[in-house]
Amino acid sequence: MSINNQLSSTSSQVSYPQKSEKIVGKRKKYRRFNWIFLLSAFLPIVGVGVFNIVVDPYDVFNTPNLLGINHSKPRKDNSDRLFKANDIIRIKPITILIGSSRTKQGLDPNHPGLENEQTAYNLSLNGLNIYELRRYIEHAIANQKELDLIILGLDFFMFNTFLENQPSFSENRLEKQHISLADFLNVTFSSDALLASKETIVDSKKNPPDNISYGENGFMPYRNPDPEKTEWRFKNSINVYYNFHAKYQLSTPLDELKKIVDLCQQNKIKLISFISPSHVTQWEAIRATGEWSTFEKWKREVVEITPVFDFSGYNSVTSEPIHNEMENYTDNSHYTKKVGDLILNRILDYKQEDVPDDFGVLINPENIESHLVKIRQDREIWAKNNPDEVKLVEETKQKFDASLGHVIN
16 A cells, blocks of 8 residues: 555544645645634634623623623522632722621611711621631732721631531632632533523523612522521521531631731821620530630630620620521521611611610720629520520430440430
């Protein structure tokens, strides 16, 4: 067989679609590039990217929310570390409210007490530790040199040494003025983003538009809680605390909090700190894990670093009885906007007459001990009058221990 025939036979078995060619002697002479092949491979990828940008399931690109198409985004809440980092780049707020999901669901940046501190943004994140919190503050400062006010919600669990950074946390997206390449590729071309876009369309067709601009300023209250499942939500929330924090070790010293205070001083940012007002059954859960003295120690260490408004304890707001039509709580950890407004009233000195006298005490090294004594006394009165809720927390702990194979004494 001739060389030309051998080459012809081989080319019939192996296809080279990029370029067409002809053979001249022993040399290949290329005639034209096969653009049709490239376009046929490339256009579907581009189509997927455009589709994901238009639907915007994670609310990263700020594309319009269209009723019945993409107004409801079920993946958004659990993608807060992603979309909020990009919101900070785009919005550049001069006020941020930051903390855990308690602050995320409770504090409205449009509160009238913040009228002169706009644009305000709720930068709170689900289940974050104090390190993640500090890094997002640094991200806000990097994008807004005129940042003027930080309202900081502190929670005991944030300072648990065993609470690691969440898997969705990424250093690569912080302190930048643009979306990171990794994030862009992931939310534009990945199969997960495509699935999220499909879920967004299905959910938008199915669910009514409770608020088409939900979460646009970072504020994401719990929507449409089923009143018939209130007790279940409380039990589940108590179990969540046991699952993540039955093992607790206080990070000492509280160096990350000190770094936050120093950052604010260096950048001339006003810092207002508060301890979240979870339901009294949350404090009972801390007691059930044997960490009540650690909880008190944590408060002592906090006030050595910065004054803080304490909304925790057994007061008229946190002791709301568990029932189906609760106004203050959606579960034992998270408070409603109604309570969030009272917090902002107190710390911003706005309509103080609307705030219960026992709700929110500014504590410091001078009054911390008397304050802790008062909470212990309030607890004894509450426990005596509410044995069923005390029993609920204790029984939940017993079931949790039994599920781990522990011996209950």
